[in-house]
Amino acid sequence: MIIRANGKSLDLNQPIVMGILNVTPDSFSDGGKFNEIDNALAQVEKMIEAGVSIIDIGGESTRPGAPDVALADELQRVIPVIKAIRKKSDVWISIDTSKAEVMKQAIAAGADIINDVRALQEPGAIEVAAESGLPVCLMHMKGQPRTMQNAPHYDNVIEEVKEFLQQRITHCEKAGIHRDNIILDPGFGFGKTVEHNYHMLANLEAFHQLGLPVLAGMSRKSMLFKLLDKTPAECVAASVACATMAALKGAQIIRVHDYVETIDALKVVNKTNQNK
Ligand code: 7PJ
Numbered sequence: 001m002i003i004r005a006n007g008k009s010l011d012l013n014q015p016i017v018m019g020i021l022n023v024t025p026d027s028f029s030d031g032g033k034f035n036e037i038d039n040a041l042a043q044v045e046k047m048i049e050a051g052v053s054i055i056d057i058g059g060e061s062t063r064p065g066a067p068d069v070a071l072a073d074e075l076q077r078v079i080p081v082i083k084a085i086r087k088k089s090d091v092w093i094s095i096d097t098s099k100a101e102v103m104k105q106a107i108a109a110g111a112d113i114i115n116d117v118r119a120l121q122e123p124g125a126i127e128v129a130a131e132s133g134l135p136v137c138l139m140h141m142k143g144q145p146r147t148m149q150n151a152p153h154y155d156n157v158i159e160e161v162k163e164f165l166q167q168r169i170t171h172c173e174k175a176g177i178h179r180d181n182i183i184l185d186p187g188f189g190f191g192k193t194v195e196h197n198y199h200m201l202a203n204l205e206a207f208h209q210l211g212l213p214v215l216a217g218m219s220r221k222s223m224l225f226k227l228l229d230k231t232p233a234e235c236v237a238a239s240v241a242c243a244t245m246a247a248l249k250g251a252q253i254i255r256v257h258d259y260v261e262t263i264d265a266l267k268v269v270n271k272t273n274q275n276k
């Protein structure tokens with residue numbers, strides 16, 4: 001499998017790393033300040049050097065319990081950063097947003113992938129994505145971030161997530177998004193208990209039945225820090241274990257905070273796979 005955007009192509013025949021860029025503004029700013037942009041550029045340079053394939057930039061916290069973020073705030077956090085990266089590098093950039101206007105401005109600033117935890121269900125999003133011709137990542141979420149962890153229930157989490165993703169694929173294709181431009185994500189931690197998350201990881205192969213690339217994001221999430229009774233930052237080794245398992249189960253894109261450690265682990269996975 002291969003994805004293409006803006007004259008570039010990305011080979012998905014070996015698992016690649018999507019590195020999470022932290023652009024949360026400091027407490028005295030709404031984002032876009034010089035020192036914040038400088039810090040983002042320094043992080044990106046290190047990520048590229050280490051072998052990260054995609055830089056994921058998000059200005060909306062979708063962590064459990066997080067409040068909604070206003071459009072103006074989200075724009076101010078991400079657009080100057082995307083512009084600054086694009087001035088220096090043609091690295092793949094994904095924009096982690098659900099808002100059509102953020103997508104539009106991010107694309108104009110040089111983003112390559114639309115990564116939407118709401119799977120293009122917000123007003124105007126599917127149209128912007130279709131118009132752009134860019135790859136999109138459709139993620140499953142049950143509920144909304146503020147309340148999604150309040151006793152989520154499924155009769156069969158794998159089947160229900162697959163069913164949702166299949167419906168979104170159909171909607172996207174009807175809206176003019178080419179099937180080759182769709183990436184799927186079961187949405188670890190988004191309206192799922194610890195048990196649901198491990199059931200999805202244990203059965204990750206099931207999502208490949210939809211015939212599209214799979215993205216997995218488990219880095220520092222509650223399925224790890226609740227299990228281990230640690231803080232998210234203490235879950236580096238556990239996050240790498242998840243990335244390794246996801247790669248062994250065929251996930252094409254792994255979204256992580258700890259890119260140095262994850263890239264080492266994936267090199268070992270790839271070397272092993274080449275010796276089958
Ligand atoms: C994900 C994401 C994920 C995709 C976040 C966090 C929450 N996008 N954005 N998949 N998670 N595609 O990193 O803890 O799992 S934000």
